[in-house]
Amino acid sequence: MKCRKCDLKAAINMRQHKLALCKTHFLEWVCLQTERNILKYKMFSKEDNILVAVSGGKDSLALWDVLHKLGYKTAGVYIHLGIHGEDQYSTKSQILAENFASEHHLVLHIVNAKQELGKTIPEFSESNKRGKSKPCSVCGLVKRHTMNEIASKYNYDVLVTGHNLDDEVSVLFNNVLGWQIDFLRRQAPFIPAKAGLIPKAKPFCRFYERETAAYAILSNIEYIEEECPFSEGSTTIQNKELLNQLEHQRAGTKLAFYLKFLKAKKELFSSQEGDHFTDEIFSCPICGQPTPNPGNCTFCRMVTRY
Amino acid sequence: MKCRKCDLKAAINMRQHKLALCKTHFLEWVCLQTERNILKYKMFSKEDNILVAVSGGKDSLALWDVLHKLGYKTAGVYIHLGIHGEDQYSTKSQILAENFASEHHLVLHIVNAKQELGKTIPEFSESNKRGKSKPCSVCGLVKRHTMNEIASKYNYDVLVTGHNLDDEVSVLFNNVLGWQIDFLRRQAPFIPAKAGLIPKAKPFCRFYERETAAYAILSNIEYIEEECPFSEGSTTIQNKELLNQLEHQRAGTKLAFYLKFLKAKKELFSSQEGDHFTDEIFSCPICGQPTPNPGNCTFCRMVTRY
Secondary structure, three states: OEEOOOEEEEEEHHHHHOOOEEEHHEEEEEHHHHHHHHHHHHOOOOOEEEEEOOOOHHHHHHHHHHHOOOOOOOEEEEEEEEOOOOOOOHHHHHHHHHHHHHOOOEEEEEEEEOOOOOOOOHHHHHHHHHHHHOOHHHHHHHHHHHHHHHHHHHHOOOOEEEHHHHHHHHHHHHHOOOOOOOHHHHHOOOOOOEOOEEOOOOOOOOHHHHHHHHHHOOOOOOOOOOHHHHHOEEEEHHHHHHHHHHHHHOOOOHHHHHHHHHHHHHHHHHHOOOOHOOOOOOEEOOOOOOOOOOOHHHHHHHHHHH | OOOOOOOOOOOEEEHHHOOOOOOOHHHHHHHHHHHHHHHHOOOOOOEEEEEOOOOOHHHHHHHHHHHHHOOOEEEEEEEEEOOOOOHHHHHHHHHHHHHHHHHHHOEEEEEEHHHHOOOHHHHHHHOHHHHHOOOOOHHHHHHHHHHHHHHHHHHOOOOOOOHHHHHHHHHHHHHOOOOOOOHHHHHOHHHHHHHHOOOOEEEOOOOOOHHHHHHHHHHHOOOOOOOOOHHHHOOHHHHHHHHHHHHHOOOOHHHHHHHHHHHHHHHHHHHOOOOOOHHOOEOOOOOOEEEOOOOHHHHHHHHHHH
């Protein structure tokens, strides 16, 4: 199969777009599409200071690479969660994130959970009823809190994450299965600043996972290939497998599901109140971050309890 | 495993309800739950004349059996669609529907597509661009039209169909994947009368397919076991397989997906206009049935064209 734009052999064929491209034109296409998404969803501009949430995986490093190439002002934040498994998962990821930052002469903020919060994610999870079997909810809480804190401390304008289409569709699928209207209402490529929370953007939300992986591989970005050891058997992974079956049966299903959702949202939620953040917001007396209830926030309650 | 209500061996274990029952108590439970659904969704009463859409399959015959046992005034309608495959599908189904009616001394209206409309469903489909490969949309059109016609001609108060939870969830899943808001808005256990259309009810909408099958088998109802030969490889079947995987991973997923949808609908659509039927409705000059556009209705255009 040949590249649609030149005579070279295609490096990737994207069935859902009916588009095959060689390496050079594919890398160019990813940058172009990312720029389009940024503009389409009014995410940020070249003037903004952008904080990239970096995990050391393909999505976040590819995103950082693309934003840097496009000329955006970026720095990264890496949180060492203390997840090791058999293979020193967190430490390996950190090294890869640091390598990328130094090769590109970019700033990388590093937060070490054990050193700065007193415990690793598995340790927090052990001593927390909710995270006993799976530390994913504790991990999400720590990441959200810490990233918002770094963004606020260093005056970043927006936090960007490497969520790809498969991530977004898996979450959407789960929210639809349980008809969680508040979650549906809040799911978006860009979430504006509200009550002390930094704006959040997902410039890769329209790329299939195999496209971001192809970008990282073809760009020779070294990333951690293993999945987080705790993700095994998770609902997210189960959902992704089911959605891949659907995509295999009908190419383009995932992209259509997501884009039609974004369109439907306008009709479904237009006449209703914005979202929960329009409700009263309190300030946590310990960390100062916004919280929906008076008193210490969930994060500080977790950290101080143990 | 024992029946929860007596000491007998359970005939069925319903994981999603954490309920195992013997034959007698299961048959009793199905009747009780059906009655509850009828009341809960305000479907119809013992005074109403009920027309049961009978296909000869397990769902419609089980439903007719349950309604008859519960003391509702019912008659059936069977449409011979002229679908034969290798095994005289339509003719075999008709015999089973007739046997059930005569054994229970119930009226069964029979409409033969070839004799009354001039063509079988496969023949209509052959000469119709939209149904060339799959006659399912033509079949749906003919059934909807014919049933409404019979109901109107003989003054029935409500049309009931044997749609079970798996049917409803498969449709819901498809409507959600494509975010078809109008279809989502209209999907309900009971659709009231509007503009010349008979009310439609689905008293089995909360039963899993394996429950209606178990009811038919344990009641010794003879039904056609083959699926319609045209359903092979259909989106509905693909969806059902995926949803069965989900159900297997997390028991109760299908029921929760449906019930939470019904609840969410109230919130999502409450502030919006009812549905399409509130728009202007015209009367077809040929058949007199309601149609959303002036001039002959889709059914009459199809029948008179060929």
